[in-house]
């Protein structure tokens with residue numbers, strides 16, 4: 001476990017200088033225990049205390065960076081077992097497996113297309129995992145160069161053969177690939193190679209006990225940018241291993257497991273594989289390597305990832321601003337909804353498919369959905385009036401009729417009163433919009 005505020009306080013100078021930005025050493029200690037500040041903020045702490053507190057103040061799971069620049073992927077630095085306790089910070093990276101026996105350039109080109117826009121967010125598939133299936137060092141090196149030429153996204157190089165790894169990793173070292181993997185047989189040479197190239201290193205154990213021993217040996221050799229693989233491939237065993245690693249790291253501060261973990265899918269059926277990857281993504285892989293490489297296979301996984309790694313205390317919102325869908329005219333209808341992004345984009349999709357151009361006015365409800373916003377007093381006649389006025393809707397249309405979501409028909413009277421607009425009660429579900437629009441506005 002991490003140290004408590006009082007345990008940290010005992011190590012501080014107790015002179016209350018305020019140089020750390022906190023009025024007292026005790027306030028600073030409490031903030032440090034809660035992970036809200038860092039030890040460097042106190043310029044007066046002794047070297048001895050630094051040593052004692054440094055490990056305690058370190059994050060339970062080390063942050064490991066793979067790749068460089070804008071496309072670099074950060075793994076780890078998680079502090080929770082359960083998302084609702086705070087939040088998860090670094091979305092599980094998805095790596096698509098490519099073998100050096102395939103047409104690598106063509107596969108990388110396809111990989112580049114695995115990007116999606118959904119609910120106003122842009123999803124990407126993060127990494128390419130290149131496997132030395134040929135067993136040929138020259139081929140592996142050429143394939144690594146082809147991947148580097150085809151994408152800026154980071155790579156996982158997969159080979160337990162140190163000579164093959166050295167050839168490929170040296171050629172693409174500038175991109176800081178993850179080297180997979182140090183094992184009981186090769187760890188000395190593999191660690192030396194990763195340290196020399198400044199690349200992160202995956203450590204593959206044969207079960208958790210073996211993994212723990214191996215990590216300690218690698219760390220003793222001086223390399224700390226590690227990613228852990230228990231070596232298991234059976235779904236339930238991988239899940240158990242990932243859970244144990246996270247639990248021991250976060251709850252017990254067990255240092256050999258204080259690194260992000262990775263998992264490989266093993267299912268051949270693409271949809272079973274996506275489900276398997278979804279399990280690992282949920283608990284608690286920092287990186288999942290998988291074979292699936294089609295949009296329809298990856299989009300559900302990336303959507304699930306997006307849901308899991310958002311801050312549960314902050315609803316996803318769109319800007320509360322009127323949006324014209326299609327070629328609007330002064331006759332176009334005006335739909336009212338809220339600025340909860342999921343609600344907004346569903347409404348937008350249905351208005352679009354109605355093929356009748358319209359305005360959508362998302363009322364600012366702090367990103368909560370229609371019924372919840374109504375119950376919380378955030379979707380009211382006054383709030384709708386404010387939204388209509390802010391966007392000057394009266395100047396955009398030649399009528400004063402708005403469509404209210406069917407679920408809040410109860411707001412009709414107060415909305416007419418507050419806005420001076422006539423209210424039409426729309427369908428309860430957004431899926432009813434096309435039929436509603438055709439019946440009323442075609």
Ligand code: SF4
Nearest residue numbers: 016017018020025042
């Ligand atoms: S800077 Fe250090 S000594 Fe001064 S109040 Fe903060 S913790 Fe205490």
